[in-house]
Amino acid sequence: MAMLLRVSSAFPATRDSSLPSPRCPSSSETLPIKFSRAYSLKIQLQPQFRSSKVISNSSGLSPTRPRAMAASVQEALPPALTSTSAPPDLFDGTTRLYISYTCPYAQRVWITRNCKGLQGKIQLVPIDLHDRPAWYKEKVYPPNKVPALEHNNEVRGESLDLMKYIDSNFEGPSLLPDDSAKREFAEDLLSYTGTFYDTIVSSFKKDVNVTEAGTAFDYIETALSKFDGPFFLGQFSLVDIAYAPFVERFQPFLMDVKNHDITGGRPRLAAWIEEMNKIDAYKQTCCDPKELVERYKKRFLARL
Helix, strand or coil: CEEEEEEECCCCCCCCCCCCCCCCCCCCEEEEEECCCCCCCCEECCCCCCCCCCCCHHHCCCCCCCCCCCCCCCCCCCCCECCCCCCCCCCCCCCEEEECCCCHHHHHHHHHHHHCCCCCCCEEEEECCCCCCHHHHHHHCCCCCCCEEEECCEEEECHHHHHHHHHHHCCCCCCCCCCHHHHHHHHHHHHHHHHHHHHHHHCCCCCCCCHHHHHHHHHHHHHCCCCCCCCCCCCCCHHHHHHHHHHHHHHHHHHHHHCCCCCCCCHHHHHHHHHHCCCHHHHCCCCCHHHHHHHHHHHHHHHC
16 A cells, blocks of 8 residues: 655744744655555654753742642553564554654653553554564664554554654643644654754764753753753653653763763753653653663764
């Protein structure tokens, strides 16, 4: 069956003038692809923590706790499936979220699921990305990536799309505000995630000064000042979820490799990290910082 994949810019027509302009991808184009099942896929041009400072009351930030959050649920996490693992009973009406425990893009959607209180409605299916089951590509998701969501006999992909899809199509507290100005700002910030990632990863190179990464963290610091924090929109939202997995990785890695504290001179970023670390739905998805650092060293420094 012939399907169309639309590659499109996630940037809105207007954006907040108080923030520096991010790099925009090219205009949309449509690509044909054939699948054996009805897949709903949207590929966006976007790549894909621990606080060392405490904000003082003189900053003007409010110590607000998240207003939109389901009750905390503790769950036993299943082992990751490998090439020798049998598939689940696919397309049997069960909603499944295919993830990797180590993938930041999958972590975004996992956090969203937890924050909505959907642990009993969306089943986690972890995949070992170093030993993937053949049936995952053949029968579930032909791009062979995570995350992917099996719902209503369709499989959808791309982390930012899945975050919005789960927020819009499942019960639980809304993770985007009704206020139109905040929603527009949210789109600006979600669109910037690719530039944020690219800018910081480029600073990992031995011959690049870490101040290169500073521009991206300064952007975040400025964004956190727009509304009465500590969160990006003044209240916990999908925007916080989109950035959290990457800050979780960048903070310990840059400290270990470059001896650079990303919260230095950025009190709002420090306060945001502090508040994120209080959220159980996020903490349940976190990896050991030492393991993250070693993984990033193998991934990025081995190439240099």
